[in-house]
Amino acid sequence: MTESILVNIDDKEVAVPKGTLVVDAAKRVDNDIPVFCYHPKLDPVGMCRMCLVEVGTPLRDKETGEMMFEENGQPTINWMPNLQTACTMVVSDGMCIRTTTSQVTRARKDVVEFLLTSHPLDCPVCDKGGECPLQNLTMSHGSSESRFLLEEKMNIEKHVPLGDLIFLDRERCIQCARCTRFQDELVGDSVIGFDERGRSLQIITHSDPGFDSYFSGNTTDICPVGALTTTDFRFGARPWELAHTPSVCPHCPVGCNLHINTRRSGQDGNWSIKRVMPRQNEQVNEIWICDKGRFGHHFVNNSDRLTAPMVRRHGELVETSWDVALGLVSEKLQSSNGSIAGIAGERLSNEDLFAFRNLIQVNEGSVSQWPGLLGGGDLVQKVGVGVDTDLAKLGSDTAILVIASDLSEEAPLWWFKVRQAATKLGASLDKSRAALIVANARETKLDKIAKYCVRYNYGDEVRTILALSHAVSDGNTGIMGSIAANDNDDVIAAAKAISAAKNLIIIYGGEGQSYAASNALAQACSNLLIAKGNVGKKDNGLIPVWTHCNTQGAWDMGVKPAGVSATEFVADADVILLAGADPVGDGEPLPENSFVVVSELFKTKTAISADVVLPAQAFVEREGSYTTGDRRVQRFYPALPCSENVLPDWEIFQRIANEMGVGDVSAGPAAVMRQISLQVPQYRDISYENLAAVEEQWPDIGGEDSYYGGTGFQNTGGLGVQTLSLIESGFSVSPGDVDPIGLATGELLGVPVTVLYDRGSTFVKSEIMNSRISDPYIEINVGDALTHNVTDGDMVSLILNGKERELIARVSNDVPQGAVLIPRSMDGPMLRGVVPVNINTIDHGSKE
């Protein structure tokens, strides 16, 4: 606990922790010192001068060091001759601050007048108008007249695209540097910066494509004026016209809290999403979201959406009523004698998965998770990261080990938070940084911020952890020597860091691994954690980098991966039920003589070939809950009205069960959650009421007073509840056996990797992102490219899962020799692990 000191702000005594800035100390007693450049998430710079206050310190006797007092017993205050910026000044014991004197009022008025010398008067057309700090502070502190001439305002460019996603209006910029500081300090992508000087100072981008950062949208939130706006929301609506709904991002296992703004359209009267904004949850996403979450919402109102149930008649899918469709499904299920296979996607909500599993189980069928690439969910339930762990706030007593995952691509906000822990000085000013250890077969963005990097060959993930564990226990790597002797030193150094650290968090991913291999990896990681005693408490434990938003929920609801392809899993089933899963589209065909029922959002390849297609609601059209990779159950709410002909998945399955006479239809998702809490032990304390509970968060961004400026949204939908791991619930967990998986061999190995901007059906439909989504490609090492006569940008052909594919080849130094990186969800067949590949260049014959 840091020492607390007393300061006097406008004759009010306040006790604040040592190291607090004056502006934050004042905010604690609801004294809002106006700020533009200061942001509690960024280091102070004192650029805008808006926060000027009078500051005095108690006078002390030079010889004795004793405080001196006035005749009335009050300490003598030595007032500084000039006004000080409250955002850069750290409080000291007995400091006196005045914020209401005429000198301060005058200074604020002058600063606003000065900021407005060249700010255009276009509030009516500005997207920030209505939620603009400059507008607000001008109203409360500014003068109604200016001594500067209107004609002397700068007339500069108002329409400057910084890339395809963000627009800059140079006239409006007040040069607070919040955007550039965000990119430099917090993200580490220094792709925008200041150019020129004085009145010509302007923001420029120096990346190609412009503003190439996964977090670019956040700069428009923290911009205190309308200088930065997103292409998505540009002139979309005025802020006061929007409806607000709390939601949760459906794209990755982080579970960022979203705030969805909707409005009715004038063209057709339909509601649509106008913008997606972050919703504050300090434990999860703070006040940030990545661009995939912000702009990847357009799949919801896509013309490909299914609108009515369909059944196959004479070879054609024809629209029908729910009664007919569900009647047919229940009839088929009843006559199948348990020869039923159920495949549920990892992006369904907990309620859907629970209802799905119940329906299949009551009919004695078997269920599997889709795509189910990554194992270890049961281990996460046992030794998952401790409740209340905040990745961004880990200190020097913590080691973070990331293995087989490129966090920046797979879970951007975790990457963001791990980066804070590993690079940013602790908020408590003890200058502590967590030790980040990155183990991967190739160089990733994490390496730049890592303290230790361990390289292995694809397939050696488990052995690397075993070697690390060995080194942690007796100082040398044991079996590692026979695998990659050159990396021995790195392993020993990393092991030393792990041994020295009080806390240990292991984040494991599925890069280049089969289901069985990742299971073994998760077991090896768990064993290390258990052996070192780093389980069952805050800042310790296992975090899986799942491929979808609710993979953990699927494990918890008893929907586990089958470990084989969908084709193999359903081979003998007479009736196949699929929900939110598209195996056919991913190159895993279903048997032709089975009866296939699909519940889906879109006309996927699986849906087109099915016998019954049931239209399901998207996450913004309904209520539900997702469970994040760190086991936080979070609730989302309906933001858009939905046609009555489209149902939520859980209701579809419960209605089928009801039709068969083996279950009831719940009154709503809250009732399903009540059933879950009765049947799933980890969820026993979870209800829709406590998922919706909120508490005050510091700093209060987006509060009623919109103090810290920029656009932010308070959390009104609930902070979510983390489920306890088994070990936290008092069960003892012992290490399990690890079975290192045999490695695929071949001259070239195709390695499945995850990229953020993929061609998945929930993302590729956002047209705004199309310029950032790559055409299907592979990455190949420079040396291998030379041997196979491939140059950067060539079209090459590959045989994957028995099908020939044509892709663009990118030649890179970051790819290890002998590996071909094949991004997942790029319109191609799904790879379930490392496979030997052959590359052929395609000669189009037209070159002369």
Add this chain to the structure above:
Amino acid sequence: MVTEIMKGLATTLKHAFQPRITIEYPEETRTVRPRFKGRHVLKRYENGLEKCIGCSLCAAACPADAIFVEASENTDAVRYSPGERYASVYEINMLRCIFCGYCEDACPTEAIVLEHDYELSYYDRESAIYVKDRLLVPSVEGSDITPMEVEKGEFDRAIPDMEDPS
């Protein structure tokens, strides 16, 4: 009693020869006072560009929630109004409007004006909604003048630069 009857008839007789104050509406109509608040129109600048910039402040000011605005972005090739923003959808529900004139007061470009048309009656609710085409004043030459193609940078600011351009 006879005198009372005679008095009454005299008054009637007197008025029979005075000038008429009623008119034969709708064949005849009376001109209204200059500040009369009738149906809204959306004005144009002299060069034909629409004054409305789609800022939606009229909708915000409207106490009856009668106005709906949706904005889009102008380009130099397809320009409706000066500046970056124009109203792609502009609707007033005349059944809701209470003719208070707050929209006029809120308008930063003096685009919306309550003019003198008071003949507002409809056979169905749908036709009580005045869409942009019905509200916008026709130009002198003809109504099909926006969008227009303009020189780059010629009209890239709306307020307060745009006064009446020649």
